[in-house]
Amino acid sequence: MHWIDILIVAVYMIGLIYMGYRLSKGMKTQQDYFVGGRSVAMFPIALSIAATTISANSFIGGPGWSYNSGLMAFMLNFSIPLVLAVTLSIFLPFFYNLRVTSIYEYIEMRLGNKSRLLVVLGFLASNIIQVGSFLFIPSLVIQQFTGWSLTIVVPIVVAVAIIYTLLGGIKAVIWTDAVQMFVLWGGLIATIVIALKGLNMGFFEAMSVAKQEGKLAALDPSFDIKLENGVWVALIGGFFMWLKYFATDQTQTQRMFSAKSVADVKRSLCISGFVMNITYFLFMLIGVLLFVFFGGREFDNSNNMMITFIADNIPIGVLGLIIAGVFASAMSSVDSVLNSVTTVFVKDIYETYVTKGKEASLKVSMVFTLVFGVLLIGFTLLAFSGTTASILQVVGSYLSYFSGSILALFVLAMFTTKANDKGVAVGFVLGIALTIYIGKLGFVNWLWNYPIGFLITFIIGFVASIVFNGQQKDNFEEFTFKGQRAMLIAGGKTNEEDGTSILPGVIDKYTYILIGFFVIQTIILALIQY
Numbered sequence: 001m002h003w004i005d006i007l008i009v010a011v012y013m014i015g016l017i018y019m020g021y022r023l024s025k026g027m028k029t030q031q032d033y034f035v036g037g038r039s040v041a042m043f044p045i046a047l048s049i050a051a052t053t054i055s056a057n058s059f060i061g062g063p064g065w066s067y068n069s070g071l072m073a074f075m076l077n078f079s080i081p082l083v084l085a086v087t088l089s090i091f092l093p094f095f096y097n098l099r100v101t102s103i104y105e106y107i108e109m110r111l112g113n114k115s116r117l118l119v120v121l122g123f124l125a126s127n128i129i130q131v132g133s134f135l136f137i138p139s140l141v142i143q144q145f146t147g148w149s150l151t152i153v154v155p156i157v158v159a160v161a162i163i164y165t166l167l168g169g170i171k172a173v174i175w176t177d178a179v180q181m182f183v184l185w186g187g188l189i190a191t192i193v194i195a196l197k198g199l200n201m202g203f204f205e206a207m208s209v210a211k212q213e214g215k216l217a218a219l220d221p222s223f224d225i226k227l228e229n230g231v232w233v234a235l236i237g238g239f240f241m242w243l244k245y246f247a248t249d250q251t252q253t254q255r256m257f258s259a260k261s262v263a264d265v266k267r268s269l270c271i272s273g274f275v276m277n278i279t280y281f282l283f284m285l286i287g288v289l290l291f292v293f294f295g296g297r298e299f300d301n302s303n304n305m306m307i308t309f310i311a312d313n314i315p316i317g318v319l320g321l322i323i324a325g326v327f328a329s330a331m332s333s334v335d336s337v338l339n340s341v342t343t344v345f346v347k348d349i350y351e352t353y354v355t356k357g358k359e360a361s362l363k364v365s366m367v368f369t370l371v372f373g374v375l376l377i378g379f380t381l382l383a384f385s386g387t388t389a390s391i392l393q394v395v396g397s398y399l400s401y402f403s404g405s406i407l408a409l410f411v412l413a414m415f416t417t418k419a420n421d422k423g424v425a426v427g428f429v430l431g432i433a434l435t436i437y438i439g440k441l442g443f444v445n446w447l448w449n450y451p452i453g454f455l456i457t458f459i460i461g462f463v464a465s466i467v468f469n470g471q472q473k474d475n476f477e478e479f480t481f482k483g484q485r486a487m488l489i490a491g492g493k494t495n496e497e498d499g500t501s502i503l504p505g506v507i508d509k510y511t512y513i514l515i516g517f518f519v520i521q522t523i524i525l526a527l528i529q530y
Helices: 003-023 030-040 044-052 056-077 080-096 106-110 113-144 150-198 203-212 233-249 252-258 262-293 304-312 318-354 362-383 388-396 398-414 420-439 446-468 481-490 509-529
Strands: none
Touching: 003 150, 003 318, 030 150, 030 252, 030 318, 030 362, 044 150, 044 252, 044 262, 044 318, 056 113, 056 150, 056 233, 056 262, 056 318, 056 509, 080 106, 080 233, 080 262, 080 388, 080 398, 080 481, 080 509, 106 113, 106 398, 113 150, 113 304, 113 318, 113 362, 113 398, 113 420, 113 446, 150 252, 150 262, 150 304, 150 318, 150 362, 203 262, 203 446, 233 252, 233 398, 233 446, 252 262, 252 318, 262 304, 262 509, 318 362, 398 420, 398 446, 398 481, 420 446
16 A cells, blocks of 8 residues: 555544544543433434444445346345334334333343343344454455554454544444445445446446346346345345344444434434445445456455455555545444443443442443453454354354344334243244254245244244243333333323424334335336346
8 A cells, every 4th residue: 555545544543533532522421421411413323323234344245246146236225214114113212212221121121131131142142243244354455455464454443443432432433433434435436436437438338238247137026035135035034134133233223322302313214224225226336337347257256356446446545545435334333333232231231230220330331342342353353363254154144043033022022911021031042043943954045034033933932921921020011012102192292392203103204205215216226127
């Protein structure tokens, strides 16, 4: 890398740390640290939600995927607008009204400590598994252009995220994610412009070539249950996958709990839906353009395609911007894991089993952030040794085995009155075990594991709750979907000052906007394909 590119990346890193320092002013309590005093503005939350979802794997791996599979690779995100419509209408108003810091606090309110501990362990395990993949590809890219070893690259990426997260808490995470989204767009746009300039044809001519090669075909309505990214697996399997992530995962819900109001939560989710899918589509478009650019040349590894293009075609200065974009996408995922894991550990383990309900101080919360950050560096470096990288990819597939069960646990708690702690805990454990067994048989595409795990866990959890007929928690009905609605209506507290309904289950303009966006994106994909 030229010294100008290194300078751009260095200035960017220093800028993030400075932002963390500025946002640290006024932070005095644990609530400030974990949920920003519930006062964070709507727009940065929207960008943070999007940035966390779009990891560095999308920046490098996304174009590589569409280079081989065409726009069908976009179908992984196909159901996101529908998921967000359900999330902002049903789940998030319900959880926001409870004023919890960790979403898993709700599980003990409604069910008990057995179910809460199980879902917390599931959350922690999934984030430990994912964090290596968040850093693997970007670290290799940075290593490729700097010549630095992974033992230098990984600590730098994580250390910067640790510093600004420690200084500014969730506010720093959200605001730096928002900035990093703009940096990511800068790198994305620069890549598209340079690719188009390098083609000996116009954009539409390039698209015509890509269409002839079948790269613009996204919608495959085949009922083949082994098909990757077909319409039905993307719509149904993807729906359950993303619903678990956006509606019941602390990594995303913590940002929403930081908003000033339910109205801001809904606006944030609505905006993020547009940002995520448009950005992801552009990543896929880059892969299609580069297929034409390279004349369909084969690469040993799909990630090498993007790396080769950057190395051979990106000029000095612009390279620094793109490397900063890779850093940005990596750190937006790392800071999210760091902050959410600390929050869950403090609220669901430390305060539950160590202080016995006494709130941990701000200082203790920050110490845990530092500890988890150091462990994160150690774990990631260990994951890069030997052949562990391939193991990470294999282990990552296991996320589909228990994510459906986590979603089922929340649905049982919210929408049934029969569910109890012992029955749901049994359903959760058996649901994961049976989903792993079915998944290993290889009958279906891995995305089907999400609805399969959900259905198995829901059925077993419901039946087991009836069999055990365990004692329900006091006033448990107020922690159900129906109970919360009845309580708010009885108390006359159904709307915020601006008229936005806080009742879970209300379909409003934001719901219709996201449904409309889903319809429009489907029509566009069909027009491009046919």
